[in-house]
Amino acid sequence: GDSVTQMEGPVTLSEEAFLTINCTYTATGYPSLFWYVQYPGEGLQLLLKATKADDKGSNKGFEATYRKETTSFHLEKGSVQVSDSAVYFCALSEGGTSYGKLTFGQGTILTVHP
Amino acid sequence: NAGVTQTPKFQVLKTGQSMTLQCAQDMNHEYMSWYRQDPGMGLRLIHYSVGAGITDQGEVPNGYNVSRSTTEDFPLRLLSAAPSQTSVYFCATQTGTTDTQYFGPGTRLTVL
Numbered sequence: 001g002d003s004v005t006q007m008e009g010p011v012t013l014s015e016e017a018f019l020t021i022n023c024t025y026t027a028t029g030y031p032s033l034f035w036y037v038q039y040p041g042e043g044l045q046l047l048l049k050a051t052k053a054d055d056k057g058s059n060k061g062f063e064a065t066y067r068k069e070t071t072s073f074h075l076e077k078g079s080v081q082v083s084d085s086a087v088y089f090c091a092l093s094e095g096g097t098s099y100g101k102l103t104f105g106q107g108t109i110l111t112v113h114p
Numbered sequence: 115n116a117g118v119t120q121t122p123k124f125q126v127l128k129t130g131q132s133m134t135l136q137c138a139q140d141m142n143h144e145y146m147s148w149y150r151q152d153p154g155m156g157l158r159l160i161h162y163s164v165g166a167g168i169t170d171q172g173e174v175p176n177g178y179n180v181s182r183s184t185t186e187d188f189p190l191r192l193l194s195a196a197p198s199q200t201s202v203y204f205c206a207t208q209t210g211t212t213d214t215q216y217f218g219p220g221t222r223l224t225v226l
Contacts, residue, residue: 043217100145104156
């Protein structure tokens with residue numbers, strides 16, 4: 001079945017540091033890929049997405065590129081802020097008959113210090 | 115628009131008790147889903163619905179029931195709560211024209 005693997009362990013950075021959170025996936029078809037963010041005490045919000053190979057999703061300074069050859073969708077930001085502290089989830093959807101079903105990675109806790 | 119609403123926000127149950135987690139949406143989305151979030155495991159799909167009257171099981175359906183009598187509502191029932199069901203539960207919706215899901219604020223459930 002489908003699966004998503006994110007880098008393990010929390011990430012702690014200083015403000016203005018470069019961020020990378022790795023995400024790799026296994027899927028039978030050609031999934032859409034997502035990054036969702038969860039701020040403390042809140043539900044998940046879509047951060048960015050990409051629907052086909054080589055697409056780049058971007059939002060709020062974050063970006064990720066859909067790499068079919070390496071089955072990856074790594075999240076990057078050039079200069080993080082304290083307000084970026086949150087939990088980040090990589091996810092995929094096969095679409096079609098899989099509408100309504102997302103497969104998530106385990107989540108990565110990001111803490112940014114001033 | 116309220117979007118996706120969930121009630122209650124917090125709940126404490128004793129083992130064996132039953133309860134219903136409510137989820138409502140005002141976006142007229144066809145698809146609705148229930149997930150549970152556990153530390154280190156991300157979100158896992160419990161049940162989902164592709165429209166009123168149609169539901170199906172996700173990855174972790176045991177111990178949970180759902181029904182979908184209207185487009186707006188998708189309640190999740192725990193018939194006999196167990197400590198293993200202690201978790202944060204999220205409801206999500208999706209329209210048939212996009213693969214983006216919209217999440218409610220969650221219900222934090224503790225089973226003692």
